[in-house]
Amino acid sequence: MIKSILCSICVLLLVGCYTTNKVESVKLEHQDGENPYQADWSSVKKHQTPDWFLNAKFGIYFHWGPYTVPAHKTEWYSIWMYQEGHPIRKHHEQTYGPLDEFGYKDFIPMFTADKFDPQEWAALFKQAGAQFAGPVTEHADGFAMWDSELTKWNAADMGPKRDIVGEMAKAIREQDMKFIATFHHQWKYAWYPTWDENTDASNPEYADLYGPKVPKGTFDFKNMTHADPLPDQKFNQEWLAKILEVVDKYSPDLVYFDNKMNIIEEQTRLDFLSYYYNHAAKREQDVVVTYKFEDLEQGSAVLDLERSRMSEKKSFPWLTDDSIDWNSWTHIANPNYKTANRLIDFLVDVVSKNGGVLLNITPTAQGEIPQAVRDRLLAMGDWLKTNGESIYDTRPWDIYGEGPAEVIEGHLSEHKNKDNTEKDIRFTTNGDALYATVLDWPTEQIHIRAFNTDKLTIKAISLLGSSEVIQWQQLADGLFIQAPKVKVGQHAFVFKVTTH
Structure with a gap:
């Protein structure tokens, strides 16, 4: 136990060192005035949405991680399993045992991904007609899907013991698609009941996975995009450091953010935008950032919707992310997949209104893409082979x-x-x-x-x-x-x- 605690402390110290240095370097870069983007809204709004994104229209990503192992109801299994009175908690305790004996961390060794084939996945995405693709790099659960030096709770060191993000980046680019990375880890703040001594989430040995100690009630179930109290500076810096590590290692062409980014301090969000835009400018790389609601200022990035679309044509480019399953963003035992016809009509409608579609698919914990999902992707690809000229490289007409x-x-x-x-x-x-x-x-x-x-x-x-x-x-x-x-x-x- 002492060895484990010391190991955990060392990891946290390394995170703190990396984070502090990285944030300071970002601020210093902006102070020297030599970079095209400074960490303020007026500067980052000068960034233009690149043509590749305006032309691409269709992308694919996937929610895949330890939360896929139980394959039960939802990708939010990791939070509901700790919620008193929730049906998922009852299911968890009946299936796996009490939370002080089997917590979320114990799903990680079961997330084997032994059938994961990044080249085969990327080839399928290409056949489906996608122009950009990538993984959820970290969901709300705190498990990093890349080879991270900031946390031991990552896919290269645990579970699959493979750099999922790095392998997918390589395979996707080999198929001449743009690579995207999506971030949801602001949700980790107060996601787990770290205040509850009756669960493993309160154990400091696992703090790097479950997050900081917070008071009961910090996660507002009535208004989920808020938190009280807000995260401290350490959490903000760790949030930023993880993103910058992915940017530095893999240079994604698009960085997507889930909502609830408003709980991250404004300057930290600006530090990310300016760093990423400057990183891309040095590489002569055209990049995109997406955001939901008002988490970034309009004009600084591309607005993204979730399981929704616009009713009218918009003058600005936008994105919507939707899942192939009506009920879940991850693989579950009883999926309810949308029809190919529904997915194609959705794409056509969105594109007519100046939008693009990012479709989520649902691999199993072993790393297989279900045949029903494949069938729908291939049907979309067949349609796009014939009709793609009405989608790719197009612009909206006078009316949608x-x-x-x-x-x-x-x-x-x-x-x-x-x-x-x-x-x-x-x-x-x-x-x-x-x-x-x-x-x-x-x-x-x-x-x-x-x-x-x-x-x-x-x-x-x-x-x-x-x-x-x-x-x-x-x-x-x-x-x-x-x-x-x-x-x-x-x-x-x-x-x-x-x-x-």
């Missing part, structure tokens, strides 16, 4: 589309939005090409009111993936397209309208 479907906005609102029909049409454009995507096979004449003779002059119309000659007529009250005779594909159907 037409049709009766109404999108309900709001955090975690996607389940409220119904499937689309043939009456729902979405528009994108690229040069002289205008794309009208009908979100189900047209069984009757298509009428696009916005494509009237006052608005544009049409030269030709074709159906992507088909050699059939399309019959059409443009009038003052819109464009009329006769329903094609032969169905091509199973999902959204794209009419390419050539204008001059």
Whole structure:
């Protein structure tokens, strides 16, 4: 026990040393005035969203870690297993035993990833049509998925004993995709009941995993994006140091943040932005940062939604992350996967409104991607092979589309939005090409009111993936397209309208 405690203390001291030096170096860089970005909002807002992101539209990531081992209900297993009265706690105690005997840490040796093949995963992502991809680098659980010098609780030293982030970065780039890293570890603050002496979360030997001692009630279950008291300077520095370590080791093309970053002090958030943007500038690398809600100031990074989308076209680029499973972000025993048709319609709708999609998939703890997930990804890839010109490199048209479907906005609102029909049409454009995507096979004449003779002059119309000659007529009250005779594909159907 003494040896374990001393080891834990040494790890914490190393973290403190690295963190302090790293934060000081960030501040010194900004003081010398030689870097293009300083640690203030006006400076970081000068950073421009790169063309690669505006063109890419579709990416894939995955929630995968020790929380995947129980495969029960949700990726939030790690918090609910400690919550008194919660059904997951009851399940945990019945399945694994009391929390003072089997805590979250004890799932780590069971997270073997023995079938993990980064090259095969990356090839699948490429086949699916993704342009950027990467792992959740650290979830709320405190377990780092990279080879970290800051914490012993990492995938290279425990569990898989492999550098998951590093191996995926290499494999993804070999497939000519951009590499992304996502961070959720601000949630670790008060995630575990470190105040509760009846669980292993209070044991100082495991403080580097479970986080600092906090009073009961610090995690506000009614308003989860807040905390009282707020994290101290040590937690802020550790939060920053982990991100900078990943930036320095792997130079991700996109850094994604989950929400609740507002509990991190403002200057620490600015230190990250300026460091990352300067790091990229030195490498002549075009990078992206995403954020949720108001965790960063508008214009300093790209706004990201979660399980939701915009109801109208926006003048600014945005991203939405959604999971392939309706109920969970990680693999669970009884998944409820979205259909490929739903995923494709979602992508088309989002892109028409100046957005992009980051789709989460759900590998098993052993490192296998379930066949049902593969089938959906390959269906998306097949659709994009035929219709990708209406997605990649496009920009929104004057309006996003037409049709009766109404999108309900709001955090975690996607389940409220119904499937689309043939009456729902979405528009994108690229040069002289205008794309009208009908979100189900047209069984009757298509009428696009916005494509009237006052608005544009049409030269030709074709159906992507088909050699059939399309019959059409443009009038003052819109464009009329006769329903094609032969169905091509199973999902959204794209009419390419050539204008001059």
